[in-house]
Amino acid sequence: MTACLRLFSAFCLAALLAACASSPSSSLGELPRTPDASIEQLLERADSSKSAAEAASLRLSAADMAYQQKDLPRAARILEQVSLDALKPAQQVFASTLAAELAMNRNQPKAALKALQHPSLQRLGELPEAQQVRTYTVHSAALEADGQQLAAVEQRVLLAPLLSGQAADANQNTIWALVAALPAEQLQPAANPVVSGWTSLALALKRAGTLEQQQAAIDAWRKQNPDHPAAVKLPEPLAKLKELTSEPLTKIALLLPQEGPLANVARALRDGFMAAHLQAQQSGQPTPDIQVYDSSKITSLDDFYRQAQAAGAQMVVGPLEKPLVKQLAAMAQLPLPTLAMNYADAGQKAPPQLFQFGLAAEDEAREVSRRARADGLVRAVAMVPSGEWGDRVLAAFRQDWESNGGTLLAAERIAQPVALAQQIADLLKLRQSEGRAKSLQETVGGDVAAQPSRRQDSDFLFLAATPQQAQQIKPTLNFQYAGDLPVYATSNLYSASGDVNQYNDMNGIRFCETPWLLDSNNPLRQQVVQQWPQAAGSLGRLYAMGVDAYGLAPRLGQLKALPDSRIEGLSGSLSINQSQRIERQLPWAEFASGQVKRLPDTPR
Template sequence: MIARLRPLLLLCLVGLLAACASSSNSVGELPRTPQASIEQLLQQAGDAQTEEANLLRLSAADQAYKQKDIGRSSSILEQVQLETLKPAQQIFASTLAAELALARKNPKAALQALSHPSFERLGELPVEQQIRSQLTRAKALEQDGQLLAAARERIYIAPLLSDATAASNHEAIWALVSRLPANQLQTTGDADLTGWLALASASKSAATLEQQQAAIDNWVATHPAHPAAVQLPKPLQDLKQLSSEPIGQIALLLPQEGKLSSVGRALRDGFMAAYYQAQQAGETLPDVQIYDSSRIRSMDSFYQQAQSAGTQLVIGPLEKELVTQLSSREQLPITTLALNYSQNEQEAPPQLFQFGLAAEDEAREAARRAWSDGMRRAIALAPSGDWGNRVLAAFRQSWEAQGGELLAAQSIAQPVELAQQIGKLLQLRQSEARSKSIEEKLGTEVAAQPSRRQDVDFMFLAATPQQAQQIKPTLVFQYAGDMPVYATSTLNSGVYNQAQYLDMEGIEFSETPWMLNTDDPTRQLIINQWPQAGGSLGRLYAMGADAFILAPRLDQLKALPSTRIDGLTGSLSLDAQQRVVRQLPWAQFTGGQIQRLPDTPLD
């Protein structure tokens, strides 16, 4: 019986090999990696338009790309007509085109290249090409801000990877999911992806370092076979190595008298409200001693007093001059979380951390959001004076660093001049002048209304509620009612005013989670105790509560720069100067109400 089956088996094997050969021929060959130079490859290709010549050109373009000669690679690739290639070569060329687009920071062009119909046959190509194409797609999705899709792509390709590439991809998956906003950490149809998202959620949800470590340990116990449990991402391994020695004594240094006393009280009350809430939850907490910074004559004397009392962490001061004074020192005797930012540009002592509600953060956030939305050319309105200058400078620096163009900027003047200023920004006067010139030449009236400049994508606005209430209607009057406006939270008073909200219809603005998450338990607790926290002053109570959350996590933020803490003032991280940076959610005035907008991926 076995002998009789052999000829049939042989016949089937021959047929299978023939089918594979036919499939290989139809999909085509990939360019080889020859030892020849770029010049030799191009010389060998000559002017011929044969398949072999195109393979040589693709090899030359690829070699130029690997040598980081983006211009030359692009030039060579342009000589190859994509439609004349076989599918394998189309995939290779399109992947290379995507890599070149990413090198030019153009992810949309990269994704367009990767959408070529030939990719339907990617699975027929060698594993190396499959990996290259799919990792390129993952990088393009990430660069385009599609972090969840990028993570999904990397998870899909993970089984094909090995050694260093597999390890790098593993860490990249964690870097992607850890940057996702909380509303995207939901269950999916993919078990591996759902596990990654659950790990990210577990690492974000804990208030203290010890709770975070416990949440991660619990996730590992419930997902023992998951790739991230088998090999915990390095930032989470490092987290476990951080000292979990609890802080025993905190000094809260805030002004209780003078012009900053109301701010100091709001920060103190927010801090203590979060403290008592944690206490009721059964957490082991440090002792807190409150000091009046308005009575301090010497920071040296204060530190001596605090050290004598066993203080391990100082939270404060609030006064900018005191923070600036501390930042100019080489060392501090006690780790200090200042509640303001220094005016010094020099490097601060390693024991000093700085946290505040800086409007510059919101200007940078506006630049990030607008760029993510596809905007590229901006105009700006900001108040005159030091505050407005700092906000505008922060927006300009961040916007131009991304590649955006700030076409014009104006300082907000009195209402009587506002229409003229906006008209100048929009170049409306030039439009009116052109119409008048045409009328004079024709000797008759021209039925044409002025039009604004068309090279502006949006306006960046830093303004008070009263100023913003005048600006949006002025834009409508100046034929720019359809122009997107990205603003800072300064235009939101926190007190419901339907008429004012209607006047600001369509304006998008960054805002603290405190002002948008009205059902947050800490917020409700504070407002029940201090009703004035329901208005704009609430942001200071939120900052006080976040200072309590930050207190035990400073070492973590310093050791693990990718760490983010979801607070009431924003998603908090630490920059290289040990300044706490806030990334904020967004909202929009819609129909006389404030509507929260979908969160975008974190930086």
């Protein structure tokens, strides 16, 4: 009997403890269950319910069902009828998460983040793992879309322990992509040690120069952080980097024309390439042998590759001629990795061994878009030259600008000086202003003091022009009462001539330019200019491209394995896109009082 009483007492105590343990969850509430009913049935039950809490919960289930069925407008309409105050914390988290998901589907990350600021999110860790995964996922996506990469990393680090298999690998690869894209100054220690581990790994990779140094940096980091998730299993891009052969590049075939219309361009590229080679030798670095081939004499690319391979070449740099680059792009495979010094047609599929590098004007158009966006501008007007080049530049600017939320209000093709004033007046709707003043005079009678004014809905002018054209355009803007309109330009208007009068005519214009022409203190640039004085002028961009081609040649595999990594070159900050084209980001300067004033770099 006594034993039975003891057993009964123990049972009662266990029941009491269980009740105490369940009390927090009762205050937390339950998540909406997957109902065995249609959306219509759930809404009917909600309308007939006498309990506000039950009605809110039923509508929340219906809204989520509409979301899962991809009926996003209906999901939003139903969710708007749900009062968060009528829900318990678990359901509030669920509703806030769903609101954020719907906002992200409308490409409204700020609205998503606002939804995720609800106090109930503080209890997310008490909810089932499936809900935590859902909330962390949309939160990280919203932060990333809002430009808060490091905060997005923090959310994904919280998400990581809840995942397994392919989902875990994908999350880890995304974390790496986010931290690798951050500039070095943002890779600081964080409160979360796992986040700090990620940032220190990215910083170690950025500080390493060559492929071998990056491999060594990964090994050293893993020894220092043996229990970090990235040490246990490397993100896929770093695993690929480790797999890359460390066999040094010992011989390069440099394929450039020595005769014909591109001979002068090729000479500047070759001299820049060889200057970088000489500097590497003088600094004690291992350097490849360079064998120069004349592409203007080539009758068969297949024969050239056979000749280069027989001579021991491991890589080809060149050709420069666009027809030859298009021929290479049309091949299924190339015998050797090749860094072409020009681009095939946009959209032309290329073999995996072909990389393309050039001073593409489209890069600069996208750079203008990026800078203006960073400066908080939204509405643009544009002036570009007539012809195919101007069409390409305008198309590149328009695509990048509008895809990132900007508006292009109008565009003009630059005409001869006699028509320039009229074009600018049309672009800025100056004649409409004059017409309003005339109409007012007729209405009130007599003279009305009215100064013509430009359209006020434009934030800036995107300009692609020669120095001579820009010299006429900026004073005309001033004359046309539009001197206050910011002008953002490509490098074409910068002659690097030092002509103070020319620069004065362009005062206030901001433009992107190569580091080569904006940093006269670079030691290699100084050596090259001493040997070839023309490299200090606009031809310097070609010398810079030659220098950068030498730096890119041994690091193409690295850029391919780490698509978010960059090489700080003299023609720009270089990265590789999915089509294996080298893209440039450029520093900025402004004409001020007849001088060129360097501006802070655009945030990345």
